[in-house]
Amino acid sequence: MSLELDHDCPGCGETKTFYRAASTLMHLGEKVKWHCPDCDYGFVRIDGNVDTGAAVDTSA
Structure with missing residues (x-):
């Protein structure tokens, strides 16, 4: 797996290059x-199937 990933960032409001912070x-x-x-935005992916960044509600 790569050390970088392009993903939409709700904190910045645009697509950013995210960095792999940890894995287990x-x-x-x-x-x-x-x-x-x-x-400060971060998300978790588990085996590419579970993605906590897929449906983010930033209205709170």
Whole structure:
């Protein structure tokens, strides 16, 4: 897996290059944490199937 990922950043309001912050192997697959270098936004992907950044509500 790569160390960089282009992804929409709700904190910045545009597509940014996220950096791989950490990863670990778990029973569901590889869990990878991604972080935007320009703001505090981050999300997790597990084996490419579970993505906490897919449906983000920024209205709060």
